[in-house]
Amino acid sequence: MSAILEHVARKGSVDAGAIAEEFGVSTATIRRDLQVLEDQRLVARTHGGAVAVDVAYELPVRYRTGQHREEKVLVARRAAELLPRGPLTLGLSGGTTTLLLSRLLADRVDLTVVTNALNIGSELVLRPRLKLIMTGGVSRTQSYELVGPIADQALSGLNIEIAVIGVDGISARGGLTTHDEIEAHTNAAMIRRADRVMVVADGSKVGRTCLAAIAPITDVAMLVTDATADPEQVTAIRRAGVEVTVAE
Incomplete structure (x- = not known):
């Protein structure tokens, strides 16, 4: 389907x-x-x-899981390798790639994970050696994310060392974007509370600009993508000061 x-x-x-x-x-x-x-x-x-x-068509996350799956797996694995070892407070926004990443991190014993994604929470809630913090908020069917003022308020009281953000589009000009403006606002709240921001996006999203702006490209420290990304778009993002890692 x-x-x-x-x-x-x-x-x-x-x-x-x-x-x-x-x-x-x-x-x-x-x-x-x-x-x-x-x-x-x-x-x-x-x-x-x-x-x-x-007209503003967005595939629900349950149907997006199979799209570009090989590329998303590569990106998630590379992102997991790049995260520092030792105690870490990690923010995870919703998204199919961040969900794959959460599964790779589930056995770590030194993580505190802050997330607004219901599917990521369900993956991690039974891991007793990992601390899980859910934001609360209003559920969004298309992305399984909790969004809105309740989620934003919860994030405002937390300090996150690294936030890993899933997006629907990323470009040097448009920055980080998604389909829904409320979801964008909550993701921006997570970014504001993070010391460092990593974006995970398969190549189909690089160079793409969607309706709602999350944050400018200058808020991003690192982009992890795959070899299908447009080389010109990757170069433009690098020129904007972002470290780009291409998962092979």
């Missing part, structure tokens, strides 16, 4: 017969998937297919 949503996000609509042929499955299978997506209010069914329900 994530592939169908990707197609709708790119084209604005989908034809059941055409995409069934493209994927090598039956039209009946595609129609069933479209019905599930319509029930979740992610698409609107039409005669022979479906259309996007919103």
Whole structure:
């Protein structure tokens, strides 16, 4: 179903017969998937297919997990290697790459993790040797993040050594961006409380600018991305003073 949503996000609509042929499955299978997506209010069914329900289309995180997965795994592994050993207070925003990173860190005994992401919290809550702090806030279905004034207020009273931020777009000109302005505000609150900011973003997000600004590029100490990132965009980000690590 994530592939169908990707197609709708790119084209604005989908034809059941055409995409069934493209994927090598039956039209009946595609129609069933479209019905599930319509029930979740992610698409609107039409005669022979479906259309996007919103112009500002954002795939929910449960459907984004499989997108660019190999690249995200590489980025998460490299980010885990770059984090310092020893006691550390780490902020983790929501996102598929930060979720993968949290799984790599789950066995550390010297971490305090501050997060507003429900899925990251559920990954770490049963790890007794790791201290977990959840912000509270209003849940956002698309990203599994807790956002808004409650989350912002919780973050304002905490000190974070390194914040690892997931984004929908990063560029030298646009800085860090995402689809939702409330989510952006909460992520910015985490950045303000951090001594150092690391952004994790697969190459598809490098050079991209989305609706809501989180922070300028000058707030970022390091970007961890992969080799699919546009080299010109990577160079521009480096020129802005950001250390860029490309996971191979």
